[in-house]
Amino acid sequence: MDTNPHQSDSLHQSEIFIGLTREQNAALLKEGRSITFQPKSILFHQGDPAKHCYLVNQGRLKLTKLNEQGREVIIGYIGAGELTAVTALFKNRNYLVTAESLEETEVIGWDKPKMIHLIHQYPDIAINLLGIVLERIDDMQHRYLEVCTEYVDQRIARSLLRLMRRAGSKTRDGILIDIALSRQNIADYSGTTLYTVSRTLSAWEKNGWIKSGREQIVITNPHALVQFAETG
Amino acid sequence: MDTNPHQSDSLHQSEIFIGLTREQNAALLKEGRSITFQPKSILFHQGDPAKHCYLVNQGRLKLTKLNEQGREVIIGYIGAGELTAVTALFKNRNYLVTAESLEETEVIGWDKPKMIHLIHQYPDIAINLLGIVLERIDDMQHRYLEVCTEYVDQRIARSLLRLMRRAGSKTRDGILIDIALSRQNIADYSGTTLYTVSRTLSAWEKNGWIKSGREQIVITNPHALVQFAETG
DNA sequence: CGCTCTATTGATAAACCTCAAATACAGTGG
DNA sequence: CCACTGTATTTGAGGTTTATCAATAGAGCG
DSSP, X not given: OOOOSSOOHHHHHOGGGTTOOHHHHHHHHHHSEEEEEOTTOEEEOTTSOOOEEEEEEESEEEEEEEOTTOOEEEEEEEETTOEEOTHHHHSSSOOOOEEEESSSEEEEEEEHHHHHHHHHHOHHHHHHHHHHHHHHHHHHXXXXXXXXXXXXXXXXXXXXXXXXXXXXXXXXXXXXXXXOOOHHHHHHHHTSOHHHHHHHXXXXXXXXXXXXXXXXEEESOHHHHHHHHHHO | OXXXXXXXXXXXXXXXXXXXXXXXXXXXXXXXXXXXXXXXXXXXOTTSOOOEEEEXXXXXXXXXXXXXXXXXEEEEEEXXXXXXXXXXXXXXXXXXOEEEESSSEEEEEEEHHHHHHHHHHOHHHHHHHHHHHHHHHHHHHHHHHHHHHSOHHHHHHHHXXXXXXXXXXXXXXXXXXXXXXXXXXXXXXXXXXXXXXXXXXXXXXXXXXXXXXXXXXXXXXXXXXXXXXXXX
């Protein structure tokens, strides 16, 4: 582990450190192990005997699930300051999610005994963990509602808006989603097919709501998209 | 494990008490407030300013979400020993779920300051809470995968099996799901319509896989259902 | 027995997927 | 700079799944 004396801003902002003293903060970092992954590597695979949870320090991860027939669903994208695989720490079973790095990605990993020990020392860590995990539940429950009750194009709109909020950066034309997103990716994130995504984006491009290129989306009229997502 | 002679069995089994000493157990119960609800009452409604989490002691709750158009989705059914609305404790925002009692239901409620205080005293409580909440995430993520990738009748099969595992009781004919379940309920739990559920159940009744009555399901051939859920 | 709520079933239509084929794009090496 | 290759994207035609609508039948309850 590189006990990094000048820790990066992204880590400071992470929800897991909220309200901790400098001392607690340092203890948490000291117990973790830093690992760096090249782009498109698999951090852990669905079904692997996972024993660590990971905090992203730099880079971005795609979290997916596969069903028996090999069809993929994207659970989410996470970036600096976000956690994944908390399940692996508190459940004696495999975490049925796959994590893949999109860019060069540095994570800090903690194993179960260390995290349990830390929590006993500093219970606020557990409270922060609960906050993070509960956020994930709310998101998942809401997306579940959407996929059960809304039309495909509404869901695509919500997907783009969600990704925009997580990874949007302002440009001259509008808000660029800062993740390489193929039509297939958007489909996997929205529960549909790449063909339907392509048709839908084409229509929105005609409306002037978005500009899209190869694996790239710029949202030029977020308000129209929000409107559409809510009313259909 | 330590046992409290005065505490009911359902509470003993609850995951929130795992590994706690008798003293910790008692403290947890002392800080909670017991409330009893008549059948079909609303414990809390989506959007209410919720400030408590609830542990079911006796009875059963239906947890639902509504979208803007009023379409309902059933997030889950929970019974004795299970928790809900943990979000209300750790997030300063409303819990966007509705909880309705199906029978006469007794719950124990904790508010935020009390629970935070308890966790600081006994960090194991937080670890147990994490376990409970993570379980819910896994379930939700898996159902999300299903609703995105599987056919309606597969999802209905999985719904029945899931409910069977949570609330099944053996009878002469097979395994009875011990919840009053209308076709509409099954539809809301599976992300489809009552008509499709009705057709599907009729077909399975012809196959001899289930027996169904008014708001009642008996699974006579679980193995066939499992097989069907996995292969389609 | 009449009332209300639930369930069944057929006909129809809408939403969406699948397949196929063509086109656009980015990177590579000549 | 350009052709080449592999991927990503677009678009049309056709089919499947599933929702919707409408009408009827059944179950429980006072």
